[in-house]
Amino acid sequence: MELTPRLRRFVFLARSFGVSLEALGDALRTKQFEVPLDLESPTSSEVRLGLASRELRLLSYLARNPMFWEYPVAEYVLRPMVDTRILVAWLIAKDDPGLYEKFKSFGAGRLKLRKLHLEDFVEAEELSDQFEDHLDYLEARVNSETLEEFQAIDLGSNFAGKSIRDMAREAGLKRLYDLDYAPLSAEHHGEWSSLEDWDLAVSDDPLHQGHRFGTFSPSEDGVSIQVVAHAFFLMMDTVEEVFSSLGASVAPELAACEVAFTQAVRQAREEAASEE
Numbered sequence: 688m689e690l691t692p693r694l695r696r697f698v699f700l701a702r703s704f705g706v707s708l709e710a711l712g713d714a715l716r717t718k719q720f721e722v723p724l725d726l727e728s729p730t731s732s733e734v735r736l737g738l739a740s741r742e743l744r745l746l747s748y749l750a751r752n753p754m755f756w757e758y759p760v761a762e763y764v765l766r767p768m769v770d771t772r773i774l775v776a777w778l779i780a781k782d783d784p785g786l787y788e789k790f791k792s793f794g795a796g797r798l799k800l801r802k803l804h805l806e807d808f809v810e811a812e813e814l815s816d817q818f819e820d821h822l823d824y825l826e827a828r829v830n831s832e833t834l835e836e837f838q839a840i841d842l843g844s845n846f847a848g849k850s851i852r853d854m855a856r857e858a859g860l861k862r863l864y865d866l867d868y869a870p871l872s873a874e875h876h877g878e879w880s881s882l883e884d885w886d887l888a889v890s891d892d893p894l895h896q897g898h899r900f901g902t903f904s905p906s907e908d909g910v911s912i913q914v915v916a917h918a919f920f921l922m923m924d925t926v927e928e929v930f931s932s933l934g935a936s937v938a939p940e941l942a943a944c945e946v947a948f949t950q951a952v953r954q955a956r957e958e959a960a961s962e963e
Contacts, residue, residue, distance in 0.1 A: 696955045697753035697910065703951035704750035704915065707944050712743060714940040715926065722933040731787040732933055738775050739929040742768060746922040749915060756910035759874045759885050765914070766871035768921045769863060773851055775925050776858035779932045786847065792839065793846030799829050800840050912952055919948060 724732050749755045749764045778786055802825040809818045829835050847854065855864035873881040885906055887899040923941050930937045 692958075694753075696958060697756070700912070700915075700951055700955050701751050701753050703954075704948060705747070707947035707951070708743065708747045708750060710947070711940060711944040712747075714943075715739070715743070715930075715937065718930065718935060718937055718940065719933075722930070722935045724933075728784065730791050731784050734787045734790055735775065735778070735929045735932060738771055739926045742771050742775075742922045742925040745771070746918045749918050753910055756912065756914045757906060758911075758914070759881065759906065761914040761918075762871045762874040765918060765921075766868065766875055768918055768925075769867045769871060770851060772921050772925045773855045773858060773860050773864065773868065775928055776860055777847075777854040779928060780858045789846045793841050793843075795829070795833070795838055796840040798825070799835050799838050802826065802829050802835075912955075915948075919945070 719736055722732070745764050745768050749761065755761050755764055778790070802822070805818065805822065805825065809815050809822065815822075829838070844850075851868065852861075852864055855861050855868065872878075874885075883899075886902055888902050890898050890900055923945070927937060927941060
């Protein structure tokens, strides 16, 4: 299939974004070895660096694939990025090493619970041959640091015992929650507003008296580069705060990536204008 000029521009942008993010990832992997780490109590820095990496990873998924530059698909990446941004800001603001340990143990307990559920299922359905390798994998992961007998399982909603809204408020990001997280959650939870936007349309038949029917088709509103920009600045804020909290500045690396992004977008727009 021959690509249209519009699709070619999107492919060019995606490739350019990918190259820029690879360069940033290389720079951050090097930079992290320059920060003063407490190797006897590494959890705090591990969690922060892991969350910063997560933010860049999510942005990379979105930036490399133009299909994600369209709502509501973009929301499945943007919401976790906002979630990570709020969590990072809250943890750093609290400055409590115990919270990082709780974050880690909560996740470890959830992994243990996943293994136990799968073991129960396999035993009940007599499927041990089909799941043997995966159970061995989970067994190794669960016991990689602490024997599972000494791991607690917390059935609460999250490790902190408080809502993401409260975290945002305490971290000074209430506006980000109100303008980004809450609206983005509508698609994740299948709320009425999401159905109205993407899945229902009023019938043209006057006999239906304004009744809505399912569209049963994806949105055709078109892609928006603004989606990538939105995600990019979420990543910048998160990564910058993480490295700053660890005593290192990554401002030059982030600025170089931003310049590369801006140049790619400008070139694509110039090409579009020349084709009109």
